[in-house]
Amino acid sequence: AQSVTQLDSQVPVFEEAPVELRCNYSSSVSVYLFWYVQYPNQGLQLLLKYLSGSTLVESINGFEAEFNKSQTSFHLRKPSVHISDTAEYFCAVSDMNYGGSQGNLIFGKGTKLSVKP
Amino acid sequence: NAGVTQTPKFQVLKTGQSMTLQCAQDMNHEYMSWYRQDPGMGLRLIHYSVGAGITDQGEVPNGYNVSRSTTEDFPLRLLSAAPSQTSVYFCASSSEIDSPLHFGNGTRLTVT
Numbered sequence: 001a002q003s004v005t006q007l008d009s010q011v012p013v014f015e016e017a018p019v020e021l022r023c024n025y026s027s028s029v030s031v032y033l034f035w036y037v038q039y040p041n042q043g044l045q046l047l048l049k050y051l052s053g054s055t056l057v058e059s060i061n062g063f064e065a066e067f068n069k070s071q072t073s074f075h076l077r078k079p080s081v082h083i084s085d086t087a088e089y090f091c092a093v094s095d096m097n098y099g100g101s102q103g104n105l106i107f108g109k110g111t112k113l114s115v116k117p
Numbered sequence: 118n119a120g121v122t123q124t125p126k127f128q129v130l131k132t133g134q135s136m137t138l139q140c141a142q143d144m145n146h147e148y149m150s151w152y153r154q155d156p157g158m159g160l161r162l163i164h165y166s167v168g169a170g171i172t173d174q175g176e177v178p179n180g181y182n183v184s185r186s187t188t189e190d191f192p193l194r195l196l197s198a199a200p201s202q203t204s205v206y207f208c209a210s211s212s213e214i215d216s217p218l219h220f221g222n223g224t225r226l227t228v229t
Contacts, residue, residue: 009157034217043121043207043220044160090159105218106176107152109159 002027002093005107010071014116016085021076021111023065023091026073031076035065039087047089050074061085086115119143123208123221126215130198138193138224140208146219148211149191150175151183153156153204154223160207198228 006023025031032051036044048059055067067074074091089112092105124139142149150165152175166185174228180202184196191210197201205225209218 006159036218043222044209044218045220046217048216106162107160109157 002031002095002106003105004091004093004108006111008111009109010112010114011084012114012116013081016080018079019077019081019085019113021089021091021113023074023076025072025074025091025093027093027095029095033065033067034092034094035063035074035076036061036090036092036107037087038090038110044090047076056098081113081115083115083117085115086113088112121208121219121221122208123218123224125224126222128224129134130195130226132198132200132228134198136195136206137193138206138226140191140193140221141189142191142208142210142219144210144212144219145188146210146212147188148213149185150209151181151191151193151217152207152209153177153202154207155204163193163206187219195226200204200228202226214220 001024005024013019016102035047036042037047048057050057050067065074067090078102088110091108093104101103121142122173151163152160154160161177163181164183166172169185171190172183185191205223208221209224211218
């Protein structure tokens with residue numbers, strides 16, 4: 001079984017500052033990794049994903065995450081945040097193997113990013 | 118496309134009542150799942166389906182039933198509501214194991 005640990009429940013930062021949201025996972029098999037974002041009163045939206053290939057993946061709005069297999073981490077970073085980035089961010093893992101958990105994500109508990117002016 | 122549609126948006130139940138949360142998707146996705154979201158707990162998988170006629174349990178299945186008679190619909194049934202089931206419920210679908218989940222806007226359920 002997989003599990004996901006998001007090390008910070010809340011991260012307050014000032015606008016234009018850099019931010020890192022930490023995510024560690026545990027799994028006995030190879031996994032896919034995802035970051036989802038949830039804006040207030042909305043469902044979740046995919047931010048970026050790691051499936052294979054380059055360990056550094058980027059989103060269209062300036063976020064990036066790096067898959068580190070040895071440290072079983074998938075931390076999310078942005079060099080300069082905006083007020084509009086205020087949201088809750090969820091790291092998630094999916095079993096690559098065909099089987100009972102196919103197509104299903106296990107989520108971390110979330111990190112609330114609060115960007116202050 | 119409507120994507121993933123959940124109804125109702127809000128519901129208040131009394132302990133012991135039963136109800137069905139509806140979920141429909143129009144993207145012909147094989148995979149559908151139900152999650153509940155509670156403060157400080159993230160999203161926890163209740164039940165999921167890998168295709169019509171196939172369902173399985175997730176992390177927190179107790180007190181909930183599902184069925185998948187068509188590709189489009191995946192209703193979640195609460196058999197006898199309990200206050201511990203007060204939560205926001207999200208339905209999601211995807212086309213393949215490595216495809217992103219498409220989420221509905223959620224159903225906020227309160228059990229008194």
